[in-house]
Amino acid sequence: MNILKRIQSKSGQLALLIDPDKTKDEHYLIQLIKKAEFAHIDFFFVGGSTVTRKEIEKVVSFLKQHSKIPVVLFPGSSNQLSEQADALLFLNLLSGRNPDFLIGHHVTCAEEVLEMGIEVIPTSYLLIDGGKMTSVAYVSQTTPIPSQNTSISLKTSIAGYLMGQQLTYFDAGSGALNAVPVNLIEELKQKINTPIIVGGGVRSIEQIESYKKVGANVIVIGTKIEENSDFLLDIESYKRSSFIID
Ligand code: 1GP
Secondary structure: OOHHHHHHHOOOEEEEEEOHHHOOOHHHHHHHHHHHHHOOOOEEEEOOOOOOHHHHHHHHHHHHHHOOOOEEEOOOOOOOOOOOOOEEEEEEEOOOOOHHHHHHHHHHHHHHHHHHOOEEEEEEEEEEOOOOOOHHHHHHOOOOEOOOOHHHHHHHHHHHHHOOOOEEEEEOOOOOOOOOOHHHHHHHHHHOOOOEEEEOOOOOHHHHHHHHHOOOOEEEEOHHHHHOOOHHHHHHHHHHHOOOOO
């Protein structure tokens, strides 16, 4: 099954975000992979705001060598590529008005991506205000959509869908104080049939559950696991007690 189909197949799947800038120690990475497998994590997302190609390639190759969990590129710029990854989120930062992140980076890497033959998933990427300045807002020089203004987020997502994007990714940004409002996902699901990824500031099982309940396909977790990788053990117990795994 290709990655987009897997994402579409059910709600409540989990992605562990690996920022190569923060995971340089191989011993740490091995332990993280073991815990992620134990927790039946569905995807590794790899990317970061200021990561080099060399770092991306190194981490992707390491993950592919030591794990069967699919690796999805979640790039912060046009150089964050690796042929060994299973798929690439081809992100359009639709919440912003910076042409570099709407078309510029895409042009820069277009031929190379085509030649790589990797699965490419056109993705509407919306930054939603998470209560603090995040690296992605700073690096992209864009302003996130105010979180209480569901109407702008909905219209932006629908525009992306009408332009042919295959996925909608709501991101409150890494380490956000406030995660993406659950009702935004609920309302979008009522309007269009787009698979949804949500991330930024997810720190509890309760949040995971509430996103799953409203039909978010993938919930992305980075910071919480960077701070305490044993959160993956809590995820395992939650999945076991909810009969998601046996
Ligand atoms: C990925 O930005 C998220 O979309 C990850 O955010 O680091 O807060 O989990 P956290």
